[in-house]
Amino acid sequence: MVCHYYQIAVSVGARFSMAKPSVLRAEHSMAPDLSSDSSVFRGVSSRRRDLVFVVNPQGANGRTGKEWKKLLPYLQSRLGSDCNICESLTSGPSHAIDITREAIREGADAVIAVGGDGTLHEVVNGFFWDGKPVANKNTEAVHSTALGLIPLGTGSDFARTFGWLVYANPVLIHFISFYDMLASSQVYVLFYLRKNDPCEAIERIARGVRSRIDIGVISREGEGSHYFINVADIHLSAKAGYYASRYKKFGNLCYVIGALQAFIGHRNQDLRIKVNEGEWEVYPQVTALCIGNAKYFGGGMKITPNADPHSGSFEVE
Numbered sequence: 001m002v003c004h005y006y007q008i009a010v011s012v013g014a015r016f017s018m019a020k021p022s023v024l025r026a027e028h029s030m031a032p033d034l035s036s037d038s039s040v041f042r043g044v045s046s047r048r049r050d051l052v053f054v055v056n057p058q059g060a061n062g063r064t065g066k067e068w069k070k071l072l073p074y075l076q077s078r079l080g081s082d083c084n085i086c087e088s089l090t091s092g093p094s095h096a097i098d099i100t101r102e103a104i105r106e107g108a109d110a111v112i113a114v115g116g117d118g119t120l121h122e123v124v125n126g127f128f129w130d131g132k133p134v135a136n137k138n139t140e141a142v143h144s145t146a147l148g149l150i151p152l153g154t155g156s157d158f159a160r161t162f163g164w165l166v167y168a169n170p171v172l173i174h175f176i177s178f179y180d181m182l183a184s185s186q187v188y189v190l191f192y193l194r195k196n197d198p199c200e201a202i203e204r205i206a207r208g209v210r211s212r213i214d215i216g217v218i219s220r221e222g223e224g225s226h227y228f229i230n231v232a233d234i235h236l237s238a239k240a241g242y243y244a245s246r247y248k249k250f251g252n253l254c255y256v257i258g259a260l261q262a263f264i265g266h267r268n269q270d271l272r273i274k275v276n277e278g279e280w281e282v283y284p285q286v287t288a289l290c291i292g293n294a295k296y297f298g299g300g301m302k303i304t305p306n307a308d309p310h311s312g313s314f315e316v317e
């Protein structure tokens, strides 16, 4: 009998320090031309921080777009005097990646994902290009671009790990590699995490609170790198997530339906795993493998309860 197995290496890198301090500069005089693609960026005020909101209007079966429309006037009145507010609506899958890269190159102070974990995931991947962090094209700029989140998706699982709280102290982000990849890099992260209370999120944006967290990197020989901020998984749970995306109109129930569908025809598989510098080991008949940087997936399932995005390590289940 031929034995098929997946092969995965999980490794944890060391934290390291960022060369530049990470304070949002309220008096920043930079005025990048984020309106170079006018269909994408709509500048609202003229100076100070440049905040780019990447909105998936189709998130949560269209609820994200509706919530965002209600939120925008408040956001403009609250932040408009201090910030350039750039609203950028995604037109389809992967668009958020391109928007984010452009915003960082143009010197945005923060790129804020407005939507669910899918949108957040794309924005995180937009912070990188060709295995490296995207850089401001103004090489003399002294600020870094922060990542932000207003969780308005179906599951919004990443935000759950934080209990909708703000992390006030800057902590270092670093990127942890796994799957035949060494990696190290960093971005700063802003958290605006009070689900169903976006006004509270905007208050946090106004305060400019920053934190630093870990980001995972997945790579395969001959393919590009792929970054994750929440939970990376393979086999049954990954199939469940894939199927769930077809049923978002049912809200969080989509994850139950997706899981049921994934069970149909599912067969466990042997898995070859290496953790850190350990030996390769074969784990027989594995149902799923989850590598958690944060705790939740599948619409609130606490799959890696001890994972902590600030810890410099993953929890593997």
Ligand SMILES: Nc1ncnc2c1ncn2[C@@H]1O[C@H](COP(=O)(O)OP(=O)(O)OP(=O)(O)O)[C@@H](O)[C@H]1O
Residues within 6 Å of the ligand: 056, 057, 058, 059, 060, 061, 064, 090, 091, 092, 093, 094, 095, 114, 115, 116, 117, 118, 119, 120, 122, 152, 153, 154, 155, 156, 157, 248
């Ligand atoms: N204009 C669009 N039309 C259709 N799909 C889009 C559009 N913009 C982005 N997308 C895709 O929609 C996917 C899901 O969006 P998002 O994660 O924001 O909402 P969700 O699936 O409801 O939330 P969650 O992932 O937290 O359950 C994204 O990964 C993205 O690829």
